[in-house]
Amino acid sequence: MVMTLLAVEAISRSFAGHTVLRDISFTVQAGESVGIIGRSGAGKSTLLRCLNALERPDTGRILFEGQDLAHLPEKQLVLLRRKIGVVFQHFNLLSSRTVAANIALPLEIAGMPKAQRQERVAELLHLVGLEEHARKYPALLSGGQKQRVGIARALAANPALLLCDEATSALDPETTTSILDLLNQINKTLGLTLVFITHEMDVVRQLGHRVLVLEQGTIVADGPPADILKPDNALSSVKGAGYVASYS
Ligand SMILES: Nc1ncnc2c1ncn2[C@@H]1O[C@H](COP(=O)(O)OP(=O)(O)OP(=O)(O)O)[C@@H](O)[C@H]1O
Ligand SMILES: [Mg+2]
Numbered sequence: 001m002v003m004t005l006l007a008v009e010a011i012s013r014s015f016a017g018h019t020v021l022r023d024i025s026f027t028v029q030a031g032e033s034v035g036i037i038g039r040s041g042a043g044k045s046t047l048l049r050c051l052n053a054l055e056r057p058d059t060g061r062i063l064f065e066g067q068d069l070a071h072l073p074e075k076q077l078v079l080l081r082r083k084i085g086v087v088f089q090h091f092n093l094l095s096s097r098t099v100a101a102n103i104a105l106p107l108e109i110a111g112m113p114k115a116q117r118q119e120r121v122a123e124l125l126h127l128v129g130l131e132e133h134a135r136k137y138p139a140l141l142s143g144g145q146k147q148r149v150g151i152a153r154a155l156a157a158n159p160a161l162l163l164c165d166e167a168t169s170a171l172d173p174e175t176t177t178s179i180l181d182l183l184n185q186i187n188k189t190l191g192l193t194l195v196f197i198t199h200e201m202d203v204v205r206q207l208g209h210r211v212l213v214l215e216q217g218t219i220v221a222d223g224p225p226a227d228i229l230k231p232d233n234a235l236s237s238v239k240g241a242g243y244v245a246s247y248s
Pocket of ligand 1: 015020038039040041042043044045046047
């Protein structure tokens, strides 16, 4: 049975009179993996921040599990955000905490008892293949290992949705492949829904069931990567085609 996890309904956002998101609507089904592509400044990160309610749209609704993220009071958002994990390009790890302590942080904030926390951290270390590095500090890790910590931390509270903003952009091609394999495994075996931003068309092909093309704050295409990334498709009549053609 198809279940809608996220429904973005006509959201717009401006900064100082400059419209960054314009009448954006799309839905994401539970278990789906959706890529967002578009030129620098198109509004991708702003859109992703709206999906986590770090940014509020000026108009429109964002329904996540039936609740409107765009209008929910901050207090309720704190609880809802635990169901939405975020992975960043530059990992955003705390240098003064070990790998295990970085992963445990969201669980500490959520008030999980220590024994339960340790059990969950051990599961996550296993999932991302970092058991042997649990006591290391981030400075001693490679970029790929740091991103595995970032992914484990994002998954700590068992989210229903994982948002990735250029999660592999700081990594070499080989490490990118291993992180994509991990994200694919998380999507397929855990059934976790993914929404990810990327500038790499290979990432869209390997990870996305669907791709949205954003152009100056508007969605100009929405469909399977095999259709959208075809150089000679119907998209050639829309503005986003230039971006796709120049990167694929
Ligand atoms: N808090 C803010 N205040 C003012 N302008 C902002 C703010 N956040 C984003 N913008 C503007 O919104 C536009 C879109 O930015 P955004 O970061 O969403 O783009 P992007 O598609 O993620 O680009 P990139 O691929 O370079 O990461 C830019 O013009 C940016 O300057
Ligand atoms: Mg961005």
